[in-house]
Amino acid sequence: MAINYKDLSDEELLYGAKTCPGCGAPIAVRLALKILGARTFVCVTASCLGATTTVYPQTSFFVNNAIAAFPATASTIAGMSAAVEMQGLEDVTILGIAGDGGTADIGLQALSGLCERNDNVIFICYDNEAYMNTGIQRSSATPYGAWTTTSPVNETGTAKGETRIRKNLFDIVSAHRVPYCATASTSYPRDFMEKIAKAKNLKGTKFVHVHAPCPTGWGYPSEKTIEYGRLAVETGLWYLAEYENGKVTLNLAPKVFKPVESYLAPQRRFRHLKEEDFKVIEKQRDEEWALLKAKAAS
Amino acid sequence: MKPHLNKDFRFPTNEREMLFGSGGDTGNLTAVNSGWRTFRPVIDHGKCIRCLFCWTYCPDGVIGKEDTELTIDYDYCKGCGICANECPKQAISMIKEEK
Numbered sequence: 001m002a003i004n005y006k007d008l009s010d011e012e013l014l015y016g017a018k019t020c021p022g023c024g025a026p027i028a029v030r031l032a033l034k035i036l037g038a039r040t041f042v043c044v045t046a047s048c049l050g051a052t053t054t055v056y057p058q059t060s061f062f063v064n065n066a067i068a069a070f071p072a073t074a075s076t077i078a079g080m081s082a083a084v085e086m087q088g089l090e091d092v093t094i095l096g097i098a099g100d101g102g103t104a105d106i107g108l109q110a111l112s113g114l115c116e117r118n119d120n121v122i123f124i125c126y127d128n129e130a131y132m133n134t135g136i137q138r139s140s141a142t143p144y145g146a147w148t149t150t151s152p153v154n155e156t157g158t159a160k161g162e163t164r165i166r167k168n169l170f171d172i173v174s175a176h177r178v179p180y181c182a183t184a185s186t187s188y189p190r191d192f193m194e195k196i197a198k199a200k201n202l203k204g205t206k207f208v209h210v211h212a213p214c215p216t217g218w219g220y221p222s223e224k225t226i227e228y229g230r231l232a233v234e235t236g237l238w239y240l241a242e243y244e245n246g247k248v249t250l251n252l253a254p255k256v257f258k259p260v261e262s263y264l265a266p267q268r269r270f271r272h273l274k275e276e277d278f279k280v281i282e283k284q285r286d287e288e289w290a291l292l293k294a295k296a297a298s
Numbered sequence: 299m300k301p302h303l304n305k306d307f308r309f310p311t312n313e314r315e316m317l318f319g320s321g322g323d324t325g326n327l328t329a330v331n332s333g334w335r336t337f338r339p340v341i342d343h344g345k346c347i348r349c350l351f352c353w354t355y356c357p358d359g360v361i362g363k364e365d366t367e368l369t370i371d372y373d374y375c376k377g378c379g380i381c382a383n384e385c386p387k388q389a390i391s392m393i394k395e396e397k
């Protein structure tokens with residue numbers, strides 16, 4: 001489906017949320033709801049999005065929204081999809097939304113069950129690369145080198161931020177042989193909405209992992225959210241890919257990557273990184289892309 | 299039309315009037331976000347080419363495209379500056395709020 005901004009609805013199904021100015025998460029959610037429409041039943045679990053859309057007595061979702069416990073996004077939407085099926089509601093889309101912590105860490109077991117049963121839902125993981133709502137703790141999606149309160153940095157250089165490479169959710173979910181799995185970015189809204197439109201029209205478990213920059217946790221001015229999301233892709237530190245019918249497709253493969261420091265150096269969480277650290281990150285990136293390209297070619 | 303502040307909202311006085319749980323209404327805005335803003339985006343409609351980048355990227359969805367000129371819902375704009383930063387024509391200026 002080709003997306004034309006001018007044909008999209010001006011109606012907002014997410015509005016007035018208490019997210020920080022410039023937060024990437026509501027960009028993903030409002031654009032997804034433009035494609036999915038008012039007959040979407042949502043489940044959001046503990047996260048920045050959950051906390052900022054339901055500040056009693058306010059509710060910012062203009063569609064049905066169930067709030068569930070932190071690990072339970074996938075199990076809740078599995079139940080919702082069973083209920084909708086039993087009631088014969090054929091025009092309804094069930095949408096689960098969780099953060100990277102709620103997906104890659106605490107929600108992973110339920111997500112695996114969901115994918116294995118192939119329940120008819122869409123699961124969106126919005127990835128701000130840490131546990132932001134509780135004040136910036138590392139998650140298994142935190143990138144190598146990033147400072148968080150639990151991946152600290154010290155002056156002697158013995159603590160240099162995150163020491164592990166991030167878990168690859170795209171690989172984990174596509175290994176379940178789901179009908180559809182994709183990565184996306186809030187800086188590439190057309191690509192993201194096309195992926196949501198594709199997911200809407202498929203039956204079974206559809207998973208979209210969308211990179212959603214966070215000015216507060218990453219440490220950059222609020223107006224730069226789209227710019228940094230784009231730089232992540234242009235430096236090869238994030239990628240846009242799809243898995244469908246057993247095949248991996250790269251939606252955008254930069255011929256030459258921009259230098260990683262153009263993305264990393266201006267962010268507070270990477271401020272301590274030195275030339276040698278950028279080299280390590282570049283090497284990790286090249287290894288990741290070699291694997292990705294091999295998968296896309298097979 | 300964008301959603302708007304529910305001016306008729308009154309806090310429940312007993313549990314029968316409680317809003318949430320199954321059966322509660324969706325979408326109930328009881329406060330505006332305009333107080334968060336330090337800078338206000340102002341569109342120069344003469345420069346605007348209606349590419350709708352600002353409309354798409356605005357995290358809060360406050361830019362409206364139903365009229366001949368784009369509109370901004372200042373009740374819910376947080377002044378993040380993304381619209382101005384992404385506008386290819388520099389048609390949006392961020393003006394310091396007085397108050």
Ligand SMILES: Cc1ncc(C[n+]2csc(CCOP(=O)(O)OP(=O)(O)O)c2C)c(N)n1
Pocket residue numbers: 046047048049069070071098099100101102103128130131132133134139
């Ligand atoms: C079982 C449980 N453990 C811990 C918490 C506290 N908690 C609430 S939100 C959150 C962080 C969520 O991180 P993520 O899923 O990445 O979403 P983000 O806030 O970053 O958007 C945590 C740890 C909780 N609500 N429930």
Ligand code: SF4
Pocket residue numbers: 018019020022023024025048052128132133213214215216217
């Ligand atoms: S901390 Fe980050 S993810 Fe959370 S609301 Fe603020 S900008 Fe958004």
Ligand code: SF4
Pocket residue numbers: 341345346347348349350351352353368381384385386387388389390
């Ligand atoms: S981004 Fe600029 S040119 Fe494009 S629609 Fe908005 S104001 Fe007009």
Ligand code: SF4
Pocket residue numbers: 022339355356357358359360361370374375376377378379380381382
């Ligand atoms: S300043 Fe931010 S919230 Fe306000 S209209 Fe621009 S993008 Fe939207």
Ligand SMILES: [Mg+2]
Pocket residue numbers: 099100101126127128129130131132139
């Ligand atoms: Mg997170």
